[in-house]
Amino acid sequence: MNLHELELKSWDLRRDVVDIIMAGGGGHIGGDMSVLNTLLVLYKNHLRITPETTADPNRDRFVLSKGHAVEALYAVLADCGFLDLNDIKARFSKFGSPYIGHPNNKLNGIEMNSGSLGHGLPVCVGMALAGKMDKKDYRVYTVMGDGELAEGSVWEGAMAASNYKLDNLCAVVDRNRLQISGCTEDVMKQDSQEQRWAAFGWNVISVDGDSIEAMDAAFTAAKHHKGQPTVIIANTTKGYGSALMENKADWHHHLPNEEEYKQILADFAARKEVVQNG
Ligand SMILES: Cc1ncc(C[n+]2csc(CCOP(=O)(O)OP(=O)(O)O)c2C)c(N)n1
């Protein structure tokens, strides 16, 4: 899709995310909003997988390691035809539903169960290594939260990925600078993520992760980089899209009330109009 179409779609999908959360009575709204553009660009312009090829051995693989942002993944998977949006809204977080609050691989298009942070990258390292050993040309992608990087397993995976020169692997860090209990720099210092990943032998691309254009270019550059895995440090805004939520730690898992819901939708509509008016 061209970038203008993606910009417009982003605002429609943000509304879908909020509607899913309202229907289910809860969800990780802040981290959904910071990761949505990453998922949208990845699924629409880079990931080689369709609803018909989810079992194809040659498909690209994606794991949402920050699995709590599943509502953003649901909205994108629905828009790409893997899932049905109305079905998600009707059953999200209901007893016995497959649409639980974290990715569930019984759903078409979901590669791996996730939610326990720190596991996406190590598993993707295995998938990427298997691809190399089997001489397949599929690519493997994962998205982690920045708070998630406090998990030691991430760094074991990072070390192995560069050791095996897994240039078919691309990790994204959703660097929104907030985790569950506050700012990452207050809870567990991370700066500079760029230097840390480079020291672990990765190709590092650091971009404005709220920008569809910048993320699109970053995924393209990652594809062309040979001999090393690539990490995209996506500098994002938690709660992106409405001033009510942006950069506010307590919107990590906040359920909007009716008034907040209306305000958020109005903010999305206003920002969409700015895109429409060019
Ligand atoms: C191993 C593990 N510990 C704790 C949690 C609970 N938890 C869910 S989300 C979250 C915060 C994650 O912060 P971050 O990775 O920065 O995500 P984002 O800001 O993108 O929402 C935590 C601690 C978890 N899911 N898994």
Ligand SMILES: [Mg+2]
């Ligand atoms: Mg974070």
